[in-house]
Amino acid sequence: MLELPLCRGAIAHLLCSESREDVDMQETQDDWMLAGRAEELKVIDSAMSQGKGVLIEGLLGMGMSQLLRAVLRQAEAKGLTVLSVGGTGGAAGTAASAAFDTLDTCLERLVRMRRERGAVPPVFGVDDVHLLNSAAAARLCALASSGRASIVAAATREACPPVGIEMLWLERHVERVDLAPFDRPAVARVLRARLGVDVGATTLERLWATTRGHPLLLRELIEQSLTDGSLCRVGGVWRWRGSPGAPGKRLADAALLRLRDLTSDEHELACMLAIAEPLETDLVVQSGLGAAAESLYARGLVAEERAERRIRLRLSEPLTGHVLASRISAFTGRRLRRQVADALAATGARREDDVLRMVTLRMDAGLVPERAHLLGAALTAIRRGSHQFAERLCRAALSRLDDDAAELTRARLLLARVLSSTGRHAEAEQEFAAAAETPVQQLPRDEYVDAFRARVDNLVWGMRRTAEAAALADEAMQSLDGPSVRALEGCRAALALHADRLADVLAIADRVLPLEPPGSPTTRAILPVAAFARLERGDPVGALELLRFHGGRLEDWEDDALCHRDAVVARCLFHLGDQEASASMLEEMERSTDLHDRARQFHTSATRACLYRKGGRLKEAVELLREVGTVRIRHDWLDTHCTVGWLAGVLAEVGEHSEALCTLLEADSEESDKPDYPIVRDSIAQERALVLAYAGDVSGAVGQAMEVAKSASEAGRTLVAVAALHLVARVADAAPLTRQARRLADGSTSELVHLQTDHIAALAAADGDALRAVAARFRAIGALPLAAEALAQAARVHQTAGQLRKSQAAWAACQEILTATGGMLPPWAAREGSDERPAATLTTREREVAALVASGLSNRDIAARLVVSVRTVENHLHRVYNKLGISARTDVGRALAGQGGDRASA
Numbered sequence: 001m002l003e004l005p006l007c008r009g010a011i012a013h014l015l016c017s018e019s020r021e022d023v024d025m026q027e028t029q030d031d032w033m034l035a036g037r038a039e040e041l042k043v044i045d046s047a048m049s050q051g052k053g054v055l056i057e058g059l060l061g062m063g064m065s066q067l068l069r070a071v072l073r074q075a076e077a078k079g080l081t082v083l084s085v086g087g088t089g090g091a092a093g094t095a096a097s098a099a100f101d102t103l104d105t106c107l108e109r110l111v112r113m114r115r116e117r118g119a120v121p122p123v124f125g126v127d128d129v130h131l132l133n134s135a136a137a138a139r140l141c142a143l144a145s146s147g148r149a150s151i152v153a154a155a156t157r158e159a160c161p162p163v164g165i166e167m168l169w170l171e172r173h174v175e176r177v178d179l180a181p182f183d184r185p186a187v188a189r190v191l192r193a194r195l196g197v198d199v200g201a202t203t204l205e206r207l208w209a210t211t212r213g214h215p216l217l218l219r220e221l222i223e224q225s226l227t228d229g230s231l232c233r234v235g236g237v238w239r240w241r242g243s244p245g246a247p248g249k250r251l252a253d254a255a256l257l258r259l260r261d262l263t264s265d266e267h268e269l270a271c272m273l274a275i276a277e278p279l280e281t282d283l284v285v286q287s288g289l290g291a292a293a294e295s296l297y298a299r300g301l302v303a304e305e306r307a308e309r310r311i312r313l314r315l316s317e318p319l320t321g322h323v324l325a326s327r328i329s330a331f332t333g334r335r336l337r338r339q340v341a342d343a344l345a346a347t348g349a350r351r352e353d354d355v356l357r358m359v360t361l362r363m364d365a366g367l368v369p370e371r372a373h374l375l376g377a378a379l380t381a382i383r384r385g386s387h388q389f390a391e392r393l394c395r396a397a398l399s400r401l402d403d404d405a406a407e408l409t410r411a412r413l414l415l416a417r418v419l420s421s422t423g424r425h426a427e428a429e430q431e432f433a434a435a436a437e438t439p440v441q442q443l444p445r446d447e448y449v450d451a452f453r454a455r456v457d458n459l460v461w462g463m464r465r466t467a468e469a470a471a472l473a474d475e476a477m478q479s480l481d482g483p484s485v486r487a488l489e490g491c492r493a494a495l496a497l498h499a500d501r502l503a504d505v506l507a508i509a510d511r512v513l514p515l516e517p518p519g520s521p522t523t524r525a526i527l528p529v530a531a532f533a534r535l536e537r538g539d540p541v542g543a544l545e546l547l548r549f550h551g552g553r554l555e556d557w558e559d560d561a562l563c564h565r566d567a568v569v570a571r572c573l574f575h576l577g578d579q580e581a582s583a584s585m586l587e588e589m590e591r592s593t594d595l596h597d598r599a600r601q602f603h604t605s606a607t608r609a610c611l612y613r614k615g616g617r618l619k620e621a622v623e624l625l626r627e628v629g630t631v632r633i634r635h636d637w638l639d640t641h642c643t644v645g646w647l648a649g650v651l652a653e654v655g656e657h658s659e660a661l662c663t664l665l666e667a668d669s670e671e672s673d674k675p676d677y678p679i680v681r682d683s684i685a686q687e688r689a690l691v692l693a694y695a696g697d698v699s700g701a702v703g704q705a706m707e708v709a710k711s712a713s714e715a716g717r718t719l720v721a722v723a724a725l726h727l728v729a730r731v732a733d734a735a736p737l738t739r740q741a742r743r744l745a746d747g748s749t750s751e752l753v754h755l756q757t758d759h760i761a762a763l764a765a766a767d768g769d770a771l772r773a774v775a776a777r778f779r780a781i782g783a784l785p786l787a788a789e790a791l792a793q794a795a796r797v798h799q800t801a802g803q804l805r806k807s808q809a810a811w812a813a814c815q816e817i818l819t820a821t822g823g824m825l826p827p828w829a830a831r832e833g834s835d836e837r838p839a840a841t842l843t844t845r846e847r848e849v850a851a852l853v854a855s856g857l858s859n860r861d862i863a864a865r866l867v868v869s870v871r872t873v874e875n876h877l878h879r880v881y882n883k884l885g886i887s888a889r890t891d892v893g894r895a896l897a898g899q900g901g902d903r904a905s906a
Contacts (some may be wrong), residue, residue, distance in 0.1 A: 184208050535568060762774050853880075
């Protein structure tokens with residue numbers, strides 16, 4: 001790359017103030033960030049191959065300079081002559097302008113030399129092109145217009161470039177490439193490039209949420225986290241649980257880089273948002289900062305969010321707000337907090353959330369909130385997931401309630417719930433036990449039951465003391481009578497479900513519900529659990545009837561119970577195959593979901609992800625499940641920690657096999673930290689069987705699925721048992737499974753269960769017409785991937801029978817579905833020799849070993865997982881290297897991706 005002498009040595013080294021060697025070293029170190037710009041690089045390469053230049057634009061910190069240098073290096077590697085001027089900062093931009101005094105002479109000499117050799121015009125790279133003066137910009141445009149050079153330039157979008165630069169775009173001499181923050185898949189690619197393996201889904205989502213994909217912040221956060229050890233490998237999976245302390249200087253400076261040169265009003269608003277976001281636009285306008293808000297929004301520093309009819313403002317990157325808040329002086333912080341709190345009070349603080357924010361701001365400003373507000377705000381904080389502040393409120397209440405035993409007990413119970421939610425389960429149990437010493441009569445029955453339920457959950461999910469929780473429930477029921485006894489039956493139903501005793505759950509419901517009025521607190525505690533148990537037994541119709549008969553008015557249901565009820569209803573509709581009703585139910589859940597109701601957000605998103613998966617919208621399902629993985633809610637009976645396992649299965653379905661294996665490791669790790677819950681255990685095992693099937697390990701997949709079918713059958717969980725048999729029939733021999741599936745499906749009201757059973761029978765009989773009929777029914781209920789698979793199987797059966805016309809029709813219908821959904825057939829259903837299944841050179845076992853290596857496991861870990869010797873793994877890996885033409889362990893993932901997304905061999 002030729003560095004032009006600028007103004008007789010005005011700048012000794014180009015692109016930046018560092019030496020060329022330092023620049024090369026930095027480029028090598030940071031090349032992993034370019035993994036997030038794969039799409040942009042394709043656009044740039046396409047433009048340059050057509051003889052056009054490129055104008056790279058983006059906000060500060062988007063990586064324009066790095067991408068520019070990478071493009072120039074690629075051009076040089078292709079044999080093109082590359083000249084470059086400019087660099088980060090005003091001085092370099094000024095020098096770049098001055099460089100045009102000598103540029104024409106240099107270019108003329110190079111152009112004559114290249115013409116003599118028949119070469120293409122040189123590539124002229126200009127960094128910080130927006131800093132050029134008008135004359136230099138006009139000359140640059142003239143260079144491109146005359147064809148003497150191909151222009152590759154980078155500019156900051158916030159700046160106003162001279163007219164000549166705009167003319168480059170308007171006269172079509174350059175292709176404009178706008179750099180946006182990384183989306184989640186781009187962040188995943190960046191992390192893989194830096195770490196060599198995929199990271200856990202939860203870690204990926206947390207890093208994205210913290211930086212919102214801002215490249216500079218992401219780079220500095222990753223490097224700091226690797227240095228301080230907060231990003232590390234746990235059980236073979238990279239995990240990040242948040243920075244242990246204040247951001248380091250480099251990360252802090254990067255976070256504040258875009259906040260330079262703010263006006264006084266803009267800085268005031270940025271500080272207000274940093275300590276009190278989100279802020280309603282009305283409050284901002286009342287503070288006289290409306291113009292500042294519009295300016296910050298235009299520059300991408302502030303983002304909008306809608307909450308009902310209100311518009312709220314936040315800083316675009318959470319990390320920026322965290323750093324800015326740490327830099328605000330104590331005096332300024334108190335002033336701004338009081339100002340916002342007073343503004344909220346002036347509006348009447350009508351909403352529950354307003355009271356919480358008002359109390360929060362006043363406490364942080366050194367003021368003592370009103371006693372009446374403390375516990376109410378603490379309860380709201382718990383619902384909003386603000387556990388750290390909820391603990392402050394509870395402890396403040398405890399210090400002021402010595403004269404009120406009932407209020408003191410309420411404060412203890414709230415504090416116990418907070419401690420349990422933050423993982424301090426032993427401390428929580430101490431508070432629960434202390435509160436339990438208060439006579440039952442001093443608390444309203446509903447509050448006592450809620451507290452008891454929270455204590456049971458803490459013992460079961462937090463401390464894995466399920467037997468003690470059950471004994472505690474029995475003891476409590478012996479000390480109560482009448483309605484109070486029935487009120488605790490909800491806890492016993494949940495414990496029975498946890499122990500996989502579905503019949504006991506339904507027996508409790510049959511005994512208690514007829515004695516309770518519809519929609520009573522006791523009914524609301526038992527009903528969703530009983531409906532879920534009935535659904536698991538394969539009776540969604542019965543589950544819905546139970547909910548309708550005993551549910552009462554939905555307006556009377558509390559948040560948690562209503563959330564569980566709606567989630568169960570959505571699942572019932574899903575299994576009945578009623579697409580329209582399922583969609584309507586989800587829309588209703590989303591409309592009624594408060595912005596801060598984390599539990600409802602979780603269940604709504606998880607249910608929608610399942611619906612997307614069923615309909616073949618797999619990429620959207622992946623995105624939702626990634627988001628869900630970072631939402632921390634209290635674990636309960638509604639399989640709330642299955643989502644990582646579900647994500648692994650969907651990743652396998654979209655061809656991301658190595659990431660699917662990595663995510664399975666994360667799911668296994670999470671499951672090992674929780675008490676044994678057969679429903680969750682079987683759900684994750686079912687996803688594991690699916691991942692193995694996609695990896696080509698048919699025997700492993702069959703073994704795993706059959707274990708699930710046996711466990712679920714013995715517990716009476718028809719839905720899971722039939723689904724497991726269905727997977728086995730699709731990947732192996734269906735003939736031995738038909739009778740077992742029919743027996744399980746007898747009496748089930750689930751359309752999906754009957755469809756899966758009919759699919760098994762059609763596969764066992766090798767009946768092409770029956771497979772096509774099954775496909776039509778799958779399509780009617782919106783299960784498009786299964787419809788496409790059944791059609792592919794029908795095409796194969798018809799072809800074997802010599803029925804070519806039917807085979808072609810079935811295959812065409814299959815391709816129509818795949819085209820509409822953008823999906824692909826699973827490896828066991830793909831037509832041999834078709835594009836859907838690239839020819840593989842690896843055996844099934846070799847591919848499985850390669851995928852586990854790509855996920856970051858050592859040879860010893862792989863040997864333990866596959867139950868083989870380390871030497872066997874080494875032999876497989878040696879053959880993998882030879883077949884893929886690689887020599888390093890770090891190249892395995894890339895080579896597998898190049899072979900077609902980890903597909904199984906024939």
